[in-house]
Amino acid sequence: MKLSDIAQQLEAELVGDGELEITGLSTLETATAGQMTFLANRKYESQLEQTKASVVIVHPDQAEQAPCAVLKMQNPYLGFAMATRLFDTAPKANGLIHPSAVIAEDAEIGSNVTIGAFTVIDSGARIGDNCMIGARCSVGQNSVLGESCRLWDGVTLYHDVKVGQRAILHSGSVLGADGFGFANEQGRWVKIHQLGGVTLGDDVEVGVATAIDRGALTDTIIGNGVKIDNQVQIAHNVQIKDHCALAGQSGVAGSSTLGKRCTIAGGGGVSGHLELTDDVHVMAMTMISRSVNKPGMYASPTPMQPHRDWLKNSVRFRHLDKMARQISELQKSLAELKDSEE
Structure with missing residues (x-):
């Protein structure tokens, strides 16, 4: 891409030759001619003057230190994130449906939808325009995908799962399995059949081997813009509101609610039937055992020691x-x- 076009896409101030051809991204240390890099952490500021990149995304206060063209942005890390989209090499939807895919007669398939080998689309399912569904996926009965969703290979959606627009579901993720609900009768466990579903908002991303269980009576609900890492457990009837982020191997037990913009670091957990207000940040390996009604950072593990x-x-x-x-x-x-x- 021409540098001037990139600057326009990033809404950045360009200082340098807009006709430069940029072929990709790399780090300050490893970038070569024709590549773009960025500086978002002062820890790496010493590498700026020695970079071999053709252009660097940088805060205006550090622009004069760069030995190449610069794209000035108040938030260089955001600029880097936007630039990765421009150079993304992931396959795009092409409207091809593999002949081994099994699609129910009454399923609704939008335009330009890609469906991979051995994928099953069950009765009553609806797939929005420009979706890309990989190989060996399963979209259950009456489940819905909004427009421009991407399901990587081996994703499973049970019945009555509703996914908003532009979702990314990574391999091995399972949405809509039964919640862990049982009644005890004199030492014998009696199954509580899970009658709800799962609802995801727009722009949600779900990591590899993550499980989001269906609700017992009402839906488990994941809000807009929520990002969920690999190997995360979301139990039945949980509500996670807009723009939360959950890191790997964290978990939320049944019927708990996370407010907007909450984060849970790796290995953190929330016990059942609790409520976290907006902007609560749970540190790594921390267990939340009671409701939190004040925003802030919370920690429970002891520090490492001999x-x-x-x-x-x-x-x-x-x-x-x-x-x-x-x-x-x-x-x-x-x-x-x-x-x-x-």
Whole structure:
């Protein structure tokens, strides 16, 4: 692409030759002539003056340090994200349907839809325009895909799953499996049949091997712009509101609600039947065990330490309740002593 065209797409201020041909992206350290790079973290500022790139996306305050053309942006990392879309090499929808695909007679398939080998589209399903469905996918009965969705190979949508526009569902993700619901009758588990579905908003991305369970009576709901990483568990009746992000191996237990713009770092978890307000950020390996009504960052794991020290402290943890009661008694005694002296 011509550099002037890229600048226009990124809405960036160009300083340099707009006729330069840009062939791809790379890092400050590894970029060569014809490539674009970016500087978003001051940790790498020392690499800016030595870069061999033809153009760098940079904050205006650092533009003069660049030895090449620059694209000035207030948020260079956003510029990098937008540039990756321009050079994306992923296959595009081409309207071809593989002859081995099995499509129900009453399924509705939009225009320019690509369907890969051995994929099954069940009765009553509706596929929006420009969707791309990979090989060995399954779109269940009465499930819906909005326009321009991408299902990579091996994605499974059970029945009554509704996906908004421009969703990206990665390989092995499963939407609409039964929630973990059972009633106990004298030690015997009786299944609660899950009668709800799953609803995803627009611009949702779901990672590899992630499961989003269907609701027991009403739908599990994922809002607009939500990003979910690999190997994440979303249980039945969960509601995740707009623009949340959940990192790998995190999980949300049944009937909990995340407010807008919440984040859960890797390995973090939310117990069932809780509510997190907007802008709550859960740090790695943290377990949220009660509702959170104030925005902010929350953490529960102990910091890393030598194993011998950890063993000593783990023993002391068992005595915390006793120590707390002793401190309380000492404080009470001190207060009584102070009152008697006065």
